[in-house]
Amino acid sequence: MTNTLHRYGTPQTLENDFIVFAMSARGINDTGSVAKFQRFLEIARKHNPINLGDATKGSVFRPSKSLNPLAHWFRKDERDPGALVAHVDQPTVVSAVFDNRDSLTSFLRDIRDADLGLSINISALTDRADELAREAGITRHSVEYSLGFFGALDKLPDRATLSLATMCGHGMISFHFAKKMIDWVKEGRRTPEEASTYMARFCTCGIFNTTRSCAILNECGNRNRG
Amino acid sequence: MCPVGAIDIDPAISRAVVDQDRCVECFTCYRGLSTEHLNPTVVRTIRKVFGFFRMRFDPEPDVCPTAAIEPQELSWPRIVRRAFSDPLVPHESTGIHGRGTEEVKTNDVTFRVGEGEAGFTIEFGRPTVSTRFSDIARMTEALARIGVEFEKKNPVTHLMSDPATGKIREDILHERVLSAIVEIKTRMERVPEILRTVTEVARGLDTIVAIGVSTRCSAEGGSALEEVLRSEGYPFWRGKTNLGLGRREAVPAS
Numbered sequence: 192m193t194n195t196l197h198r199y200g201t202p203q204t205l206e207n208d209f210i211v212f213a214m215s216a217r218g219i220n221d222t223g224s225v226a227k228f229q230r231f232l233e234i235a236r237k238h239n240p241i242n243l244g245d246a247t248k249g250s251v252f253r254p255s256k257s258l259n260p261l262a263h264w265f266r267k268d269e270r271d272p273g274a275l276v277a278h279v280d281q282p283t284v285v286s287a288v289f290d291n292r293d294s295l296t297s298f299l300r301d302i303r304d305a306d307l308g309l310s311i312n313i314s315a316l317t318d319r320a321d322e323l324a325r326e327a328g329i330t331r332h333s334v335e336y337s338l339g340f341f342g343a344l345d346k347l348p349d350r351a352t353l354s355l356a357t358m359c360g361h362g363m364i365s366f367h368f369a370k371k372m373i374d375w376v377k378e379g380r381r382t383p384e385e386a387s388t389y390m391a392r393f394c395t396c397g398i399f400n401t402t403r404s405c406a407i408l409n410e411c412g413n414r415n416r417g
Numbered sequence: 418m419c420p421v422g423a424i425d426i427d428p429a430i431s432r433a434v435v436d437q438d439r440c441v442e443c444f445t446c447y448r449g450l451s452t453e454h455l456n457p458t459v460v461r462t463i464r465k466v467f468g469f470f471r472m473r474f475d476p477e478p479d480v481c482p483t484a485a486i487e488p489q490e491l492s493w494p495r496i497v498r499r500a501f502s503d504p505l506v507p508h509e510s511t512g513i514h515g516r517g518t519e520e521v522k523t524n525d526v527t528f529r530v531g532e533g534e535a536g537f538t539i540e541f542g543r544p545t546v547s548t549r550f551s552d553i554a555r556m557t558e559a560l561a562r563i564g565v566e567f568e569k570k571n572p573v574t575h576l577m578s579d580p581a582t583g584k585i586r587e588d589i590l591h592e593r594v595l596s597a598i599v600e601i602k603t604r605m606e607r608v609p610e611i612l613r614t615v616t617e618v619a620r621g622l623d624t625i626v627a628i629g630v631s632t633r634c635s636a637e638g639g640s641a642l643e644e645v646l647r648s649e650g651y652p653f654w655r656g657k658t659n660l661g662l663g664r665r666e667a668v669p670a671s
Binding site for chain 2 (some may be wrong): 196202205254260308310314317324335341372
């Protein structure tokens, strides 16, 4: 889940971007972990996550392999969090994305009380994660900081494109596709919600924050009109 | 939609082709696209008719109408591309999907990085720029020269022909992957020296290098690393926080 570490953006644009993930360590606490991962996801579902993921199977936003051509006009919302939970069948990394601090704090309290024995991490602004963990009665154990990008920086695109594409740290959302979605929203060909859903389907771990994506796309559209 | 831009329309045949050198076998096109299984001849005919009248259909952008993309059988050394590029493939060396690293995400049960120590994740090719192992080798060899020890449970370390010198197997140096992570651990005092080396070497590489640095917090949740990063002038505001809920009783000596 280093894929959550280097999300591009200013502290202001990352303020309401919280990913919580659970994992086990091979040979230490992975035995019997499947039920615990399912429990993690079930608890998360009670706190209105905007995305859920299982690193071995995919997220709640998934491509469909048998679309009808009418899908170009009438595409169904195929999100099924219940199936995602039920299909966890091996030690994995599961994640939940929240777009507000209240949901995160209440989720952390429940996770603390559930005492799953899994390693639980928050990927977010580090000061905010520390603050909200303390509110939930948890003292952090370890912390990893992103220092950003170095090297051939001329290979990077503009800020908005980079902010969207880095919401899948495995690189499944290409710069070209993110830029195309920005352009389509600017041209009024798709809504920010539709464009965000397209991108979220490529992020297999389920860490793409559709609320933040909509905010970025809306800003691009507004700037165009302004 | 290809992260590395390996798919183009070849004007000579008016068909999409995959640049095999550029492709990193991430399977984004095969797995990420929805499909319709329409007849290719019908689809091409409709497109030609639309094109003739200078019209263009406005389809869903994440759909392959003909389900044309099929994965190819991979053999060594090309199979390395998929291992490091497709997040759904677990690394045999660690059992972890993606880039195959645990860093401090499980530090509450592995105790890999202790107080007074710093763990580094030096990632190449991210975001969606891709990299060759030859670029990674330039960094690992430079780090080896200043005496760092590479994390043993790391997929890149497993591909080194000599971890003491940082040399990576010759037969994979030309292989391109979406991203790969080198992990090292040092005492806190060496953090400035390591950062200087990494940023200096990164300037000469034909890819992006993303740096993550971690530590074990004090009993009160304090992080000694913040002062070091601040004094070195590195901005840091985002990261991962391990909550310590893994619950392992025995603490091995570091």
